[in-house]
Amino acid sequence: MGSYGVIVKMQLYSGVIFLRSKMVNMTNEFDTLLASRALTLKFVENFTPKQLNRIPEGFKNNLI
Incomplete structure (x- = not known):
């Protein structure tokens, strides 16, 4: 039975x-x-928390 x-x-x-x-x-x-969340998780698990929290120059937010 579907949703x-x-x-x-x-x-x-x-x-x-x-x-x-x-x-x-x-x-x-x-x-x-x-599926899209699984792909996103697969992408970000290759980065360290420091890399994910870095705010690139010219931007106002990070990846997480």
């Missing part, structure tokens, strides 16, 4: 806002989220 959710899209036509919603199977979305 289901509602996707709501808002569109503007001639100054009027239309809302459209539909039920979607969320299993694929969760699988995609888990």
